[in-house]
Structures are given as structure tokens and as C-alpha cells.
Amino acid sequence: MASLLITANRMITTPADGPTRVLSPGFVRAENGVIAEVGEGRPPGTPDADLPDGLLAPGLVDLQVNGFYGYDMVDADEEGWRTVVSRLPETGVTSFLPTFITAPVATQAEALRHARGLLPGLPAGSKVLGVHLEGPFLSEKRKGAHNAAFLTDPTPEAVAALLETGLVKLVTLAPERNGALEAIRTLTEAGVLVSVGHSDATAAQVAAAADAGARKVTHIFNAQSGVHHRDPGVAVQALIDPRLSPGLILDLHHVAAAAAELVFRAAPGRVVLVTDAASSAGMPPGTYVLGGEPITMPEEGPPLRADGTLAGSGLRLDDAVGNAVRIGIDPVTAVDAATRVPADLIGRADIGRIAPGAAADLVWLGPDHRALATWINGQEVFGGGS
Template sequence: MSTVLAAEKALIGRGITGPVSVRIEDGRIVEVTEGAADGARAGLLTPGLVDIQVNGAFGADFAEIDEEGMRRIVSDLPRTGVTRFLPTLITADLSQLLEQARIVLNAVSTVNGQGARSLGVHLEGPFLSPKRPGVHDPSLMVPPTPERVEKMLELPSLRMVTLAPEMPGGIEAIHRLTAAGVLVAVGHTDATGVQTTHAADAGAGMITHLFNAQRGLGHREPGVPGVALVDDRYTLGLIADLAHVGADACRLVFKAAGDRVALVTDAVAAAGMPPGVYRLGGADVLLSDDGVPRSADGTIAGSALTLDRAVRNIISIGVDPVVAFRAATIVPADTIGEPAMGRIEVGALADLVLWDDELKPAKVWVEGKLVHDKETAEPETPIPPHRETAPQPS
């Protein structure tokens, strides 16, 4: 049985064209026709958004996930345009981290097919630099010894590891992980520009949240961002809430490396929720009225960003909408090694979003199945935070 979706405009390749008809069979696109289309829907049709760094959302933290929380996440992500996501876990004791990952994967298996689909798991730690911890606990950061790396590789569906390449054994770990098919991202690192280049030589392919928790850009010592902006081997993860990275810096990133930017949320349980106290990796974070989650000492702790808002933010600062949408679709899909996602073409999975005139998701399909319809969706009733008191400094 085939289904035809027609829209007045669609993102095809590197341009917006229309009208366009997309025929779907067995969850995949089998035909794309440009030109006159009967019953074309108003709005812009794009591939589904792909978020490859998300720690939680809608009141649920992946480090403390259960089936109910996972069901809420996969059901609610499509209303933000996200059809595929990579659950991310932050630094913990390695054994505990791997157990958290197994719980995540088990929870995913129980809700498969009910909304957005998981891509596996991303471990953001513990092979990070205590010099650039961000909100992570530096006391739990350890070098990536061969034994620890092999233990990590026993985890099924490990797709991505963020590490600091300057840590003892870092380059060897990058070689081993990439040889096993795992994407290695450079992050929470004090690496110099030279060390950042060496990491790419070893196979690292991404920068985790560019500019944040890493050695900064200098005019003689380029640090991580300087090398990342000019080294075509790197995809640049960018948190475009305009708080982690300011508008002018975001414009700079897109001017320098537009086709290599992957918009990510780095969202925590506070995403899609009212102000209050939420969890991240077993610790409390406060989401205040400014919309930025922070730890007890005031450190930014992930984000409350949704990926559709990231796209709108980037368009609002003057980036071409085609480039902005590609940064949330085909770029992250290709970076994580998923050539059948993030595009509207024959053979691709039928993960699609129809956007209204305000660039908000009106309808969302995952493998051809309608999983969000703004016209019939029930009003959102945010789950209250787990407690109302602010976290206190220790």
C-alpha cells in the first residue's frame, strides 16, 4: 500500500522547490515528483529533524529513565519536529554509566514505534578533561585506558563517544573507537589546536557543543574552535539557544562552516517544561525564567532548547533557511552514519515534517506514520517539576 504526501513547498537537496509529491511504501520514499500536485498542503515539507545530543526532555532525564519517561519523550519529541534522536548520558563512574545506557536501550525497546525513534546511545564522558568540566563531575573523569575502552565497546548500540583527546591514551582510544564504527567527538577538552588536528588524524569527526567547555579561540593558539572552523573533517555541534553561543558567533560559525554545522539541543529534562528544578545525570538543575538550566553554582547545565526552536533561532539571525534546516536534518544524519535519514529522496526513510507559516511543526511522520498533527493534538499539560525548591550549593 502506498501513500502520497503533497506540499506546496519542500526542501529537496540544497534548495526549496514546489509543489512536490512524495510517494511512500513500507515506510520509505519510493518516488519524489516536482510540479503540479493534487491536494498539495500549504506549508513547507522537510525531512524529520535529527538530534544527536539530547540528555532528556519533558521532565525525564535519560540517566534516570523509566518506561513512562521514555514513552513521554518519544511521544512528545515529534511536536518539536524531531523524528530521530540520540540519547546522551553525561559523566558518571564507567560501570554506572554503562548500566544507565543499558536501561536507556531497554526502555527504548519497549516504546519502539510510538513516536520519534532512538539512534542508540551517546556517552559524553567519562574520558573528559577535569580542566573543562562544565557541569560534569571532574572527580569522575578518567583516562581512556584500553581496558576501559573495551568495556565501553561491549555496550550494544554505542554510536558516539565524546572525549578529550589530550587525556593519556586519548589518541589510541580514538583509533580503537572509530575502528569499531563509533563516532568520536572532541569535547570537554583543553586540547590545543595541534592536538585537535591530531584527533582528526586519528579519526575523530565531530566537536561537541562548539565553544562550550573547551579551550577557546585565540589568534596564535586556535584552540578547539579555531581548528574546527577550518578543518573539513569535523562536524560542528552547535547549541543554538543563543545563550550557549551568541548570535554573532553563530553567524560566524555558519559563514565559516555552514555545511558542517549540526544543530543540537543538549537538552535536559527541563526542555518543554515550566521553570522549576529538574534532574541531569543524578543532580538537580534549576530552570529559571530566563529559560537556561543551571547547576547550584550557576554553571549552565545543558539547555531547555528544542530543535525546532534552534532552527527558527538560526533563521532569525540571518542564516539561509535551507542551510538551517540542513543543519538539523542531513548533516547530523550523515555525521552519525545514517544515509537513509535527513533527506527527501528515493530510498530514504519517510521521516517528514510539514511546517506552518510560522515554521512550527504542523504534521510529523515517522516512516510514513503520522505521529503528530497540530490540528488534533491535545493541549499540552506540562508535568510539574519534581520539586519546587532551588538546588542549594554544597
């Protein structure tokens, strides 16, 4: 029987009967890849890892990863998928949604079939929870880095074609497009999380999307109608509607620190930290690809299209947690936004928490909140946790 015992000076746990909290010190014991016991203090026996500083946290969950380490997930070959899956634990991410941006529906459907064929052969590493389709059902007015030539309405035929593989777990769409509310209902009934994004919708249209089943907003403030006192848009509804979880790219370039703090204050317990990482993430400055088109990674800041449009990010999710703490967010809240909240949003109560019965997906975050060691299903896949 494979067992694991980790003791930590500080540890975040999510008990079944209460909110997430810190144990100092605390321990977690796992058997056969599943957490069997969580407790305060130090248990008898010699731990497999004793963490003297930093924080033992649940493995991080990223719902928006376009690419990483030089590979764009939508058209990455087997080597690319293997690289991303095996190296994301370096950033503390133990589960993620590869994200395919706008392309013709037939092209996206083929990319999904390609991914389905690769998944069984991937090595141990970050778990692929499904696929996030960011488009093509987006607004031309708020297209951001997406190719306007491929944007289209979510017809029943298009939605059915994209659902065929069973891989789609999240879809970002603009609710003001023709047929969008019907599509939201269809996707929701199929178990797909719907997120409002790249949208010029009014707050009322977003509320209607939530009525139809939408539960998330993609990268709040970016590529969407915003906060205006006489013309409230997507961002306003994301902040005030308790049914919606605003995604936040906290690289401090996409959203300024004060605006990020506003999101956490206005939407307590609902914020989801995401990277929106592009293929340039984890790579030196240079030219890379997003959705088949070139992007440039500068010395400072996020990657850009030739016209200066932001094109994803170079952010690590552990750095997003650290940035949240640095702008004054409580560490428990910051970690929750990158673990339990996204896991619950996609219906995965078995990840994103340190609690009995959950997968033993864990990360040791150092004092700066960078990942020092990562375990997946009780096996150390990165770092030196002992």
C-alpha cells in the same frame, strides 16, 4: 500496501545527483514507510496532506538529547523513555541520540544495559539511533556541568566496557587525556563517531584527534578552548578543519547570534544543530535533574547548576532551525544542519533527507519553523497535516 502522498507549497529535497534544494510546489509519495517518489509541481490524485504554507522538510535529527519533558535519559524508567520517544515528534525530531553525561564507567555501562532492555518495548515515535556518551573522558579544566569526581582517562578496559552493548553511537572526549588517541582509533574502528568536547586541547591536539578518526566537535565555544590569535584551541580547529563538524546549540544563550553566524560562514555544510536538551526542556520553570544532580530551569534562559554553570538547554530543535533563519542563515542551510548533516555524520543515509529510498520521516514546519505535523515511516505521529 500503506501509501502516503503529501503536497506542499514549499518542500526541501536532497536529490542523489545534487545539493539540497527547495521545490515550490513539490510532492512526496511514500510506500510502506519508504519514500518512493519526489517531484516538483502537483501530481494527479488527492493528497493525504496538502500543506499550504511553511515548509515540508526531512524529519529532524538530534545527536544530543540529555533529557526532555521532565526525564533525564540516563536513569529514566520505562515511562520516561516512552514519554520522550512519543513526544519528541512535537518538536519535529524523528531520530535522536539519548545522551548520558559523565558518571563512573560501571554506572554508564549499567545504564546502557538498562536502555538496551527498554528499546524493544518503546512505542512508535522518534527513532533511537543509539546512545551518545558525553564523558567520562573529559577535561577537568573544561568540565562544565559534569562531575569532576568521575572524570577519567579512556583506558582500553573502560572503552571496552562501554562498547559491550553495541548501543554507543557517539562519544565526546577530550583528546589531551592520556590514551585518548588510541581510544579514538578503537572507537572509530567500532563504528562509533568521536567528538572532541569538554576539552582544553590546543588546535594541534584536535588536529591529531582528527587524524585518529574524530569527526565532530561538541557544542562549539562551550566548555572548550576557544579562539585566540596566539593560542588557538578546539574552536579554531573546529572551524578550519574540513574533517570536523561543529555542533551548535542555537538557543542564542549558549552562543551569541554573531558567533553562530561565524560558525555557519566558517564551516559551510559542516554545522550540526543540536539541542543539548536537559530534563527541564518542555517543562515549566523549576528544579530538575541532569546526571543525578539538581538543575534549575529559570523563567528565561537555559537551566543552571547551583553555581551558575550552564547545564544543558531547554531548546527545541525546530526552534534552533528557526533561530538560524532569524539570524540570516538560508532556510535550506538551516534545515540541512538539523537533518542531512547529522544523519550523514553517523552514517545514516536513510534518514535526514527527502529522497527516494529514504525513510518517510517528514516534518511540516510552519512559517515560524515550529513543527505543525510530523510523520515517521510514513505514519503521522503528531499534528494535523491534512
